[in-house]
Amino acid sequence: MNKTVNIAIVGLGQIGNFLYNEINKKRKEIKIKTGKNIKIIAISAKNPKKKRKFNINKKIFFKNPIEIIRKKKIDILFEVIGTPDGISKKIVEMCIKKKIHVITPNKALISKHGNKLSKLAEKNKINLEFEASVAGGIPVIRTIKEGLATNTINKVYGILNGTCNYILSEMENTKDNFKNVLKKAQYLGYAEQGNPKLDLNGYDAFAKVRILSSLAFNKKISHAKCLMDGIENIEYKDIEIASQLNFRIKLLGITELIENQLFERVHPCLVKKNSYIGNVNGVMNAVILNGQPIGESILQGEGAGPGPTSSALMSDLLSILRGNIKYPFGISDKERKKPKPYDIRKYLNSLYFRFEVKDKPGVLSLITKQLANYNISVERLVQIPDHKNKTASIVIITHKSSENNAQNCMKLFRSNKYILKKPTLIRLL
Numbered sequence: 001m002n003k004t005v006n007i008a009i010v011g012l013g014q015i016g017n018f019l020y021n022e023i024n025k026k027r028k029e030i031k032i033k034t035g036k037n038i039k040i041i042a043i044s045a046k047n048p049k050k051k052r053k054f055n056i057n058k059k060i061f062f063k064n065p066i067e068i069i070r071k072k073k074i075d076i077l078f079e080v081i082g083t084p085d086g087i088s089k090k091i092v093e094m095c096i097k098k099k100i101h102v103i104t105p106n107k108a109l110i111s112k113h114g115n116k117l118s119k120l121a122e123k124n125k126i127n128l129e130f131e132a133s134v135a136g137g138i139p140v141i142r143t144i145k146e147g148l149a150t151n152t153i154n155k156v157y158g159i160l161n162g163t164c165n166y167i168l169s170e171m172e173n174t175k176d177n178f179k180n181v182l183k184k185a186q187y188l189g190y191a192e193q194g195n196p197k198l199d200l201n202g203y204d205a206f207a208k209v210r211i212l213s214s215l216a217f218n219k220k221i222s223h224a225k226c227l228m229d230g231i232e233n234i235e236y237k238d239i240e241i242a243s244q245l246n247f248r249i250k251l252l253g254i255t256e257l258i259e260n261q262l263f264e265r266v267h268p269c270l271v272k273k274n275s276y277i278g279n280v281n282g283v284m285n286a287v288i289l290n291g292q293p294i295g296e297s298i299l300q301g302e303g304a305g306p307g308p309t310s311s312a313l314m315s316d317l318l319s320i321l322r323g324n325i326k327y328p329f330g331i332s333d334k335e336r337k338k339p340k341p342y343d344i345r346k347y348l349n350s351l352y353f354r355f356e357v358k359d360k361p362g363v364l365s366l367i368t369k370q371l372a373n374y375n376i377s378v379e380r381l382v383q384i385p386d387h388k389n390k391t392a393s394i395v396i397i398t399h400k401s402s403e404n405n406a407q408n409c410m411k412l413f414r415s416n417k418y419i420l421k422k423p424t425l426i427r428l429l
């Protein structure tokens, strides 16, 4: 790489805008640390007239980002648009083929096309870096690829979505319902205004889990069907009851190898109040890694927002400027085997059920009998009557039970006239 390095930033939204300023601010520091002079020679966004937080140099603005790749001599391009396919994929592919290094925080793109893109990057001997795609500012990808390079990792889990963690923490703090707290999160900029669904339904965390699995277990990114539940159906009542039982509810992303089969999942979990993960609150993210010989390692920090995300993007930039071509997923594509998926039906876990029922004699025994028919045994039971409405909440924590039996048993409860709504199921960690 030459002493002067030409950079392009495509996408000037929340992240790209901040990054543009950050690179300009840190130019001198980058020169000291890497010996390189960096120069932003091209930028692009959809709307050239949009008012942005920082003044941008109109002379280097391109309405069509493809023109940058065709016409300018660039060494490194930041893809900060964020689509899983379309323009983001096209730009990244074009760059790799033209031997332009790529840095992106785009987890949707990497989790979907990471296998193909990393193979292409390896073939063209360029760097494809995506530290900011998982857990924002927390350097978890570099930690796995470099800091833990020779560890055998068997499990990675954590809080990977700050929006959900904020909502669950705030529901507990304010005793308010999901809808109101979501509105507050949107007002504060913690949840998307337009469509926050991808954060709330677990998809965002799941894309990160896919990337983590691939790095931690040295496998191809899996595209197998998986267990994914969001937080949309969690009610304040669940948080309150969980608290009385000494638990908190957290949306966790979990990936592990069980008998060399890959088990990936995202769902709300009951975690012990006095556990580490039970005390990671608000917009914070945390990732816990179990490996040999390191043992358990915990990384915690801000998982989103322009500052933390740009911090990770800058670390990718310095890594490239310092030289050497690296495999995007730590090892060569040839060594990354397709993972065998774990059969979720075999999974045994303790479960929390909440049934909203008519307060009539016999309803409780009907529920416990039905559970027993499916080999689901009760460890704890709490009954909370609502005398005014002649209803009750019945909460059951089970011994380890099969996921398959739990799902089948749930279906039967839905058609019972004494059970007023679909029961809530939350898994214990």
Ligand SMILES: NC(=O)c1ccc[n+]([C@@H]2O[C@H](COP(=O)([O-])OP(=O)(O)OC[C@H]3O[C@@H](n4cnc5c(N)ncnc54)[C@H](OP(=O)(O)O)[C@@H]3O)[C@@H](O)[C@H]2O)c1
Pocket (backbone or CB within 6 Å): 010, 011, 012, 013, 014, 015, 016, 044, 045, 046, 047, 048, 050, 063, 064, 065, 080, 081, 082, 083, 087, 105, 106, 107, 108, 132, 133, 136, 303, 304, 305, 306, 309
């Ligand atoms: N926001 C976070 O906290 C966060 C955290 C971690 C990772 N990320 C990732 O960072 C990426 C960017 O997120 P963001 O929050 O910055 O998104 P954003 O605010 O929606 O910004 C997207 C940018 O892309 C531009 N764009 C859209 N289509 C384009 C096109 N055809 N050509 C050129 N530019 C185009 C938009 O232009 P206009 O401005 O003109 O509309 C906008 O500047 C995503 O991959 C996201 O997952 C974000």
